[in-house]
Amino acid sequence: GAVVSQHPSWVICKSGTSVKIECRSLDFQATTMFWYRQFPKQSLMLMATSNEGSKATYEQGVEKDKFLINHASLTLSTLTVTSAHPEDSSFYICSASPRVFLTYEQYFGPGTRLTVT
Amino acid sequence: AQRVTQPEKLLSVFKGAPVELKCNYSYSGSPELFWYVQYSRQRLQLLLRHISRESIKGFTADLNKGETSFHLKKPFAQEEDSAMYYCALKKYGNKLVFGAGTILRVKS
Numbered sequence: 001g002a003v004v005s006q007h008p009s010w011v012i013c014k015s016g017t018s019v020k021i022e023c024r025s026l027d028f029q030a031t032t033m034f035w036y037r038q039f040p041k042q043s044l045m046l047m048a049t050s051n052e053g054s055k056a057t058y059e060q061g062v063e064k065d066k067f068l069i070n071h072a073s074l075t076l077s078t079l080t081v082t083s084a085h086p087e088d089s090s091f092y093i094c095s096a097s098p099r100v101f102l103t104y105e106q107y108f109g110p111g112t113r114l115t116v117t
Numbered sequence: 118a119q120r121v122t123q124p125e126k127l128l129s130v131f132k133g134a135p136v137e138l139k140c141n142y143s144y145s146g147s148p149e150l151f152w153y154v155q156y157s158r159q160r161l162q163l164l165l166r167h168i169s170r171e172s173i174k175g176f177t178a179d180l181n182k183g184e185t186s187f188h189l190k191k192p193f194a195q196e197e198d199s200a201m202y203y204c205a206l207k208k209y210g211n212k213l214v215f216g217a218g219t220i221l222r223v224k225s
Contacts, residue, residue, distance in 0.1 A: 034212070043215045108161040
């Protein structure tokens, strides 16, 4: 149980275009989903927290107009990288927390590798 | 500010040797700490949490508030333990702050 999927697993896009990444909790409802960014051989950096039915909260230094997050349902959150540039190339990972009182566990997706050319 | 420090990028040990992956934290409140593991070509997964005081796959970690540490230990390393290990701190809003990670290589 507690499986999180991401789609696509990897994507290449041209500079200036937008790309959408989906994060789904397959067998549980997630009140909260988190989006992370991971540079090669570096740690995960939290970008934003996504709560179902409300606006995402972004960490300091993350441009909310560039990284649009939508948490439309209890099983789906999307991250859209708008007007992508080569410096946005990275590994994007989502995690989801089940809708259980006081739970703190995050289940991680496999990640999406974005390459902007 | 909340911070997690893993001072070693790489730890290489022989099979059967003891392992200690270091983790120090900085947090003003009462900390909740975790160890996550990422095996080759797999997703990040929770290894253990300090609240549970459990032993998973032979690994244990004790929270030492005086030294602000949460080191991960295993008395006898196995080859299948080779992976990337991340120490993480939970802050407000269930957000996790990760350390830089330590690669553990267990040599035969």
